[in-house]
Amino acid sequence: MTARIVDFLRTRRPEGPCLVVDLDVVRDNFLAFRRAMPDTRVFYAVKANPAPEVLSALAELGSSFDCASVAEIEMAMAAGATPDRISFGNTIKKERDVARAFELGVRLYSVDCEAEVDKVARAAPGAHVFCRILCDGAGAEWPLSRKFGCEPEMAVGVLEHAHRSGLVAYGVSFHVGSQQGNVNAWDGALASAAALFRELAERGIQLRMVNLGGGFPAKYLKDVPGVPNYGRAILDAVSRHFGNRLPETIIEPGRGMVGNAGVIKAEVVLISRKQADDPVRWVYLDIGKFGGLAETMDEAIRYPIRTAHDGDDATPCVLAGPTCDSADVLYEKAPYSLPISLAIGDEVLIEGTGAYTTTYSAVAFNGFPPLQSFVI
Amino acid sequence: MTARIVDFLRTRRPEGPCLVVDLDVVRDNFLAFRRAMPDTRVFYAVKANPAPEVLSALAELGSSFDCASVAEIEMAMAAGATPDRISFGNTIKKERDVARAFELGVRLYSVDCEAEVDKVARAAPGAHVFCRILCDGAGAEWPLSRKFGCEPEMAVGVLEHAHRSGLVAYGVSFHVGSQQGNVNAWDGALASAAALFRELAERGIQLRMVNLGGGFPAKYLKDVPGVPNYGRAILDAVSRHFGNRLPETIIEPGRGMVGNAGVIKAEVVLISRKQADDPVRWVYLDIGKFGGLAETMDEAIRYPIRTAHDGDDATPCVLAGPTCDSADVLYEKAPYSLPISLAIGDEVLIEGTGAYTTTYSAVAFNGFPPLQSFVI
Numbered sequence: 001m002t003a004r005i006v007d008f009l010r011t012r013r014p015e016g017p018c019l020v021v022d023l024d025v026v027r028d029n030f031l032a033f034r035r036a037m038p039d040t041r042v043f044y045a046v047k048a049n050p051a052p053e054v055l056s057a058l059a060e061l062g063s064s065f066d067c068a069s070v071a072e073i074e075m076a077m078a079a080g081a082t083p084d085r086i087s088f089g090n091t092i093k094k095e096r097d098v099a100r101a102f103e104l105g106v107r108l109y110s111v112d113c114e115a116e117v118d119k120v121a122r123a124a125p126g127a128h129v130f131c132r133i134l135c136d137g138a139g140a141e142w143p144l145s146r147k148f149g150c151e152p153e154m155a156v157g158v159l160e161h162a163h164r165s166g167l168v169a170y171g172v173s174f175h176v177g178s179q180q181g182n183v184n185a186w187d188g189a190l191a192s193a194a195a196l197f198r199e200l201a202e203r204g205i206q207l208r209m210v211n212l213g214g215g216f217p218a219k220y221l222k223d224v225p226g227v228p229n230y231g232r233a234i235l236d237a238v239s240r241h242f243g244n245r246l247p248e249t250i251i252e253p254g255r256g257m258v259g260n261a262g263v264i265k266a267e268v269v270l271i272s273r274k275q276a277d278d279p280v281r282w283v284y285l286d287i288g289k290f291g292g293l294a295e296t297m298d299e300a301i302r303y304p305i306r307t308a309h310d311g312d313d314a315t316p317c318v319l320a321g322p323t324c325d326s327a328d329v330l331y332e333k334a335p336y337s338l339p340i341s342l343a344i345g346d347e348v349l350i351e352g353t354g355a356y357t358t359t360y361s362a363v364a365f366n367g368f369p370p371l372q373s374f375v376i
Numbered sequence: 377m378t379a380r381i382v383d384f385l386r387t388r389r390p391e392g393p394c395l396v397v398d399l400d401v402v403r404d405n406f407l408a409f410r411r412a413m414p415d416t417r418v419f420y421a422v423k424a425n426p427a428p429e430v431l432s433a434l435a436e437l438g439s440s441f442d443c444a445s446v447a448e449i450e451m452a453m454a455a456g457a458t459p460d461r462i463s464f465g466n467t468i469k470k471e472r473d474v475a476r477a478f479e480l481g482v483r484l485y486s487v488d489c490e491a492e493v494d495k496v497a498r499a500a501p502g503a504h505v506f507c508r509i510l511c512d513g514a515g516a517e518w519p520l521s522r523k524f525g526c527e528p529e530m531a532v533g534v535l536e537h538a539h540r541s542g543l544v545a546y547g548v549s550f551h552v553g554s555q556q557g558n559v560n561a562w563d564g565a566l567a568s569a570a571a572l573f574r575e576l577a578e579r580g581i582q583l584r585m586v587n588l589g590g591g592f593p594a595k596y597l598k599d600v601p602g603v604p605n606y607g608r609a610i611l612d613a614v615s616r617h618f619g620n621r622l623p624e625t626i627i628e629p630g631r632g633m634v635g636n637a638g639v640i641k642a643e644v645v646l647i648s649r650k651q652a653d654d655p656v657r658w659v660y661l662d663i664g665k666f667g668g669l670a671e672t673m674d675e676a677i678r679y680p681i682r683t684a685h686d687g688d689d690a691t692p693c694v695l696a697g698p699t700c701d702s703a704d705v706l707y708e709k710a711p712y713s714l715p716i717s718l719a720i721g722d723e724v725l726i727e728g729t730g731a732y733t734t735t736y737s738a739v740a741f742n743g744f745p746p747l748q749s750f751v752i
Contacts, residue, residue: 047700047742068700071743090742092646092660092698095721113648115720134650145702147658151651178702270468272489274510275527282523284468290736294666297673297703322468324423324444326521326554327673344491345471360666363739363746366423366466367447370739 001306001351005263008376009349017266017287018372021049021354023057025261029227030061033216033253036231040249043087045214046072048254048355049262053375055079058257066252070097073104083107087211089173089252091116091132091148099123110173110211112150114161121165128170129162130211131155133196135189140177140215142300149174152192156199163205171209171247172196178255179301180215183225183233187240194241210238211250218259220352221302227256255355262354264292264371268346269322281317283338285348288321288328292353292371294360296330306349309339323366377682377727381639384752385725393642393663394748397425397730399433401637405603406437409592409629412607416625419463421590422448424630424731425638429751431455434633442628446473449480459483463587465549465628467492467508467524474499486549486587488526490537497541504546505538506587507531509572511565516553516591518676525550528568532575539581547585547623548572554631555677556591559601559609563616570617586614587626594635596728597678603632631731638730640668640747644722645698657693659714661724664697664704668729668747670736672706682725685715699742 002022009020033042043066044058050072055065059080066089067073076086083105088098091112098109102124109120112132120129133152137144150158159169172193176185190210197207212234217224238246270284287293295301305319316335321328330336342348361370378398385396409418419442420434426448431441435456442465443449452462459481464474467488474485478500485496488508496505509528513520526534535545548569552561566586573583588610593600614622646660663669671677681695692711697704706712718724737746 045700050740050743067743069743071740071745075743090698090700092696094643094645094662113646115648116646119720142703145705145708146650147696147702147705148700149650150648154649154651157652175702267470269470270489270492272491272526273530274522274525275530276533286470290670294738320468320523322466324421324466324524326523326551327518329521329523332521344495359739359741361739362670363735363737364426364447365735367426367443367445367451369447 001263001349004376008374009265014265014372014374016372017264017291018374019262019264019292019353019357021051021054021258021262021373021375023053023375026054026057026258027061029257029261030058030063032227033251036227037235037249037251040212040251043089043250043252044257045252045254046076047359049258050075050359051373051375052079054258070100073101073106077104093119095119095123102127111158111162112148114158117158117162117165117167121162121167125166126168128168130171130173130209131158132173133189133192135174135176137177139182139185140180142178142295144175144177152196155196159200159207160203160205169200169205169207171207171211173211173213175213176215178215179217181217181224183229184237185215186212186234187237190237190241197242197247207247209248209250211252214252214254214256216253216256218255218352218355221304259352259355262357264350264353264357266348266350268342268344268348271342271344279315280335281315282320283317283342284320284322286322287371288323288330290323290325290328290362290365291321291368292357292361293321293330295356299331299333302331303353304351305336305338306351307339307342307346309341312339312341314339323368377639377725380752384750385641390641390748390750392748393640393667394750395638395640395668395729395733397427397430397634397638397749397751399429399751402430402433402634403437405633405637406434406439408603409627412603413611413625413627416588416627419465419626419628420633421628421630422452423735425634426451426735427749427751428455430634446476449477449482453480469495471495471499478503487534487538488524490534493534493538493541493543497538497543501542502544504544506547506549506585507534508549509565509568511550511552513553515558515561516556518554518671520551520553528572531572535576535581535583536579545576545581545583547583547587549587549589551589552591554591555593557593557600559605560613561591562588562610563613566613566617573618573623583623585624585626587628590628590630590632592629592632594631594728594731597680634730635728636730638733640726640729640733642724642726644718644720644724647718647720655691656711657691658696659693659718660696660698662698663747664699664706666699666701666704666738666741667697667744668733668737669697669706671732675707675709678707679729680727681712681714682727683715683718683722685717688715688717690715699744701742
């Protein structure tokens with residue numbers, strides 16, 4: 001929560017739930033990453049928050065962009081990024097989308113299997129590719145599935161196939177899991193990456209780049225280590241595994257770049273109990289799982305919520321959204337403590353909501369409009 | 377899958393994932409409900425699919441509408457429904473939204489606590505209200521939480537409070553859980569409803585209406601009982617519990633009205649394995665959890681998927697969406713059997729997707745546009 005956001009909400013009084021993002025915080029975050037890892041290129045993960053103002057501010061500071069689709073590539077370029085500062089980082093691409101990205105000048109692509117290499121070789125001849133490898137995601141708060149990446153042994157063949165197909169087998173990527181609280185989580189994957197560099201070198205292919213992915217946390221209810229701690233731990237691990245043949249490195253922060261820059265203003269629509277003597281109150285907000293808070297899925301991300309009554313006596317509440325969907329419950333297994341004095345019609349501020357909120361919002365579920373966004 | 381849908385897709389060849397809804401199926405479903413329960417008013421649950429063509433077709437047939445928001449009320453009225461055919465069925469309403477609905481002429485509101493009664497009494501004086509009671513949801517495939525409704529003992533006080541506040545304490549509602557496979561699931565809740573009628577009568581308040589909710593299933597992979605079976609079982613249970621003082625009844629089908637009327641056309645973007653000798657293929661489509669298939673959450677709803685290779689040998693696959701979100705996996709715990717001959721670029725048809733798809737779709741997650749919809 002920043003003074004600028006408080007001031008904006010007080011003077012503008014926007015109607016309905018909305019996200020307010022403070023660009024100063026985004027800029028500070030970018031500079032913190034650059035200071036902590038001065039020789040690492042920062043590719044902002046556009047999917048976290050593609051607001052044009054966020055992209056322009058980062059483009060001006062020299063950021064590069066990790067894009068999940070052609071639409072995101074076009075947004076990054078509209079914000080001022082040249083194609084050499086763009087990575088098409090989705091391992092799942094239609095061949096016609098690869099062709100379109102190539103036309104736009106993009107030369108860096110993510111792959112995790114030979115079929116994807118074939119698409120890139122046909123539609124983006126000569127491009128650079130990096131192969132994503134699997135990582136266990138221990139320590140991350142947002143679930144990491146096996147959806148992206150292949151086992152490291154398979155990556156050898158994928159990169160060799162890329163090389164033989166006329167592409168530049170450029171490097172290796174991995175992701176340690178989003179909202180990763182352990183600064184040492186990169187170590188194991190870096191060991192695998194270094195082994196891949198050696199294995200490919202034996203086959204005459206010189207990899208050059210390690211894409212360290214994202215995973216950098218935003219502060220929600222729990223404290224998290226600062227960016228400098230991540231920088232130190234990761235660069236130590238790179239040195240440990242690569243010795244003095246240091247690779248080029250890339251990071252792809254999304255949540256860590258914009259999460260703490262945003263606050264959602266919402267309203268208490270109803271407070272009720274399920275039976276007269278129930279100790280647990282149900283608190284219903286005008287925003288829920290389908291209005292932008294999708295990351296409360298399985299209660300994974302636990303946002304700090306501020307009210308005008310903070311400090312008053314509090315009791316556990318089940319927190320839910322406004323839709324007629326019974327799955328639209330935010331926190332129930334672990335109830336959320338809220339002031340007894342909280343009342344229907346009160347405003348609440350949901351902090352740390354700058355990432356993965358606006359674009360996750362449903363287009364019109366139950367007739368509710370998507371989350372509004374203001375970037376200041 | 378209907379011949380009209382097949383024909384539309386063949387001749388129009390729309391680009392990108394899209395839903396095609398056949399209005400003839402919707403009309404047939406409406407008529408089946410009316411035949412099976414001739415004395416019951418049908419309130420279509422607009423949230424299931426608010427396409428204007430669907431609403432108009434149902435309005436013409438005489439349907440009433442269960443609306444979750446002012447926007448849905450306005451859509452139903454734009455489609456030709458008069459306000460006496462509209463229920464504001466969300467138990468979680470802002471007072472200003474109640475006021476707006478009242479201005480529009482809506483006189484029927486859902487409540488489940490005294491605070492909500494107070495809002496309706498202030499903003500919609502003299503309106504009819506029904507109190508939603510909790511129901512266990514056993515037998516339903518979509519999770520039913522305790523989000524809506526109160527314990528029956530509490531409902532006595534809520535309805536009495538409504539009566540004293542100048543509202544018409546009109547009846548009781550409940551929901552047996554969406555995609556309810558057990559035709560007898562209404563029995564227990566009807567027993568509670570009848571007990572409430574007696575209890576209120578002793579206090580001088582004559583309830584008149586039972587809102588039987590939705591829960592009527594669409595056919596996905598498993599067979600489901602037909603509408604006549606539900607109609608018989610429910611009407612038997614109503615007679616059993618209410619004797620010859622039969623209440624007015626309402627049903628609110630959503631999934632049961634439009635689910636089987638729609639088919640999503642999608643494309644296979646990638647097929648890969650996580651290691652060279654992995655028996656499980658990962659099949660990635662250009663639609664996933666954030667593009668309209670939100671009901672695959674926890675693998676709850678299992679859609680039938682047709683390919684041009686059906687009948688060929690098949691093996692289990694993990695099915696996933698196209699976004700860079702590791703949670704965007706459709707079926708993994710229970711893998712999905714797909715033909716070995718399925719190839720990248722192939723079209724697949726996802727059946728039973730007429731309900732709860734378009735409006736659930738994220739507004740722009742990963743830069744992907746919301747699900748297109750065609751109603752024919």
